[in-house]
Amino acid sequence: GQQVMQIPQYQHVQEGEDFTTYCNSSTTLSNIQWYKQRPGGHPVFLIQLVKSGEVKKQKRLTFQFGEAKKNSSLHITATQTTDVGTYFCAVLNAGGTSYGKLTFGQGTILTVHP
Amino acid sequence: EAGVAQSPRYKIIEKRQSVAFWCNPISGHATLYWYQQILGQGPKLLIQFQNNGVVDDSQLPKDRFSAERLKGVDSTLKIQPAKLEDSAVYLCASSPSGAIPGTQYFGPGTRLLVL
Numbered sequence: 001g002q003q004v005m006q007i008p009q010y011q012h013v014q015e016g017e018d019f020t021t022y023c024n025s026s027t028t029l030s031n032i033q034w035y036k037q038r039p040g041g042h043p044v045f046l047i048q049l050v051k052s053g054e055v056k057k058q059k060r061l062t063f064q065f066g067e068a069k070k071n072s073s074l075h076i077t078a079t080q081t082t083d084v085g086t087y088f089c090a091v092l093n094a095g096g097t098s099y100g101k102l103t104f105g106q107g108t109i110l111t112v113h114p
Numbered sequence: 115e116a117g118v119a120q121s122p123r124y125k126i127i128e129k130r131q132s133v134a135f136w137c138n139p140i141s142g143h144a145t146l147y148w149y150q151q152i153l154g155q156g157p158k159l160l161i162q163f164q165n166n167g168v169v170d171d172s173q174l175p176k177d178r179f180s181a182e183r184l185k186g187v188d189s190t191l192k193i194q195p196a197k198l199e200d201s202a203v204y205l206c207a208s209s210p211s212g213a214i215p216g217t218q219y220f221g222p223g224t225r226l227l228v229l
Contacts, residue, residue, distance in 0.1 A: 033217075042222050045218065088157075100145055100162060100169070100209065101162060102147075102159065103159075104157050107156050
């Protein structure tokens with residue numbers, strides 16, 4: 001299956017600062033999904049990217065898919081305490097015997113100091 | 115629309131004991147997944163069902179783990195006997211069927227502690 005590496009593992013920011021997490025693969029990805037998991041909670045789907053160079057925005061969140069479809073990033077502008085949690089990238093298997101299988105990165109744990 | 119339901123929410127057992135988890139997916143979702151999430155890691159797929167058939171169980175430790183979805187709706191995951199390293203959150207997720215894999219909706223999870 002397609003593997004993804006996520007960096008950084010941890011990020012501590014002051015409220016109002018920006019935050020970025022990166023997801024990288026050695027192979028071309030068919031898609032990338034992003035999830036947020038609050039402390040003690042479960043992963044919640046944020047977005048899916050499928051096109052080369054795709055950029056999508058959700059309020060203060062900006063998601064990018066690299067031109068080569070080997071990397072992706074999630075950027076949060078002006079973090080708030082409500083942004084605290086772990087952000088995961090995941091690759092959805094869109095074919096073959098593992099159709100529909102999600103492979104998650106290790107996640108980036110974001111803490112925001114008020 | 116009701117979300118994915120799981121029970122119990124928490125379970126503490128001793129090693130070598132048995133435990134079972136239950137999941138009821140979103141109504142109409144044909145695909146059901148069980149994930150294991152060890153503390154500090156991303157979820158890892160254990161088994162995937164399409165209706166009542168197994169699509170992928172390649173990462174399920176079959177010597178101790180079993181899962182079923184007999185009527186193609188709710189599902190149970192069992193561990194027998196449990197080991198210390200099975201301590202984790204067990205997440206159930208479901209997605210609607212279609213030509214393109216849909217978004218997966220996760221339940222609240224069952225937090226298992228094996229002592």
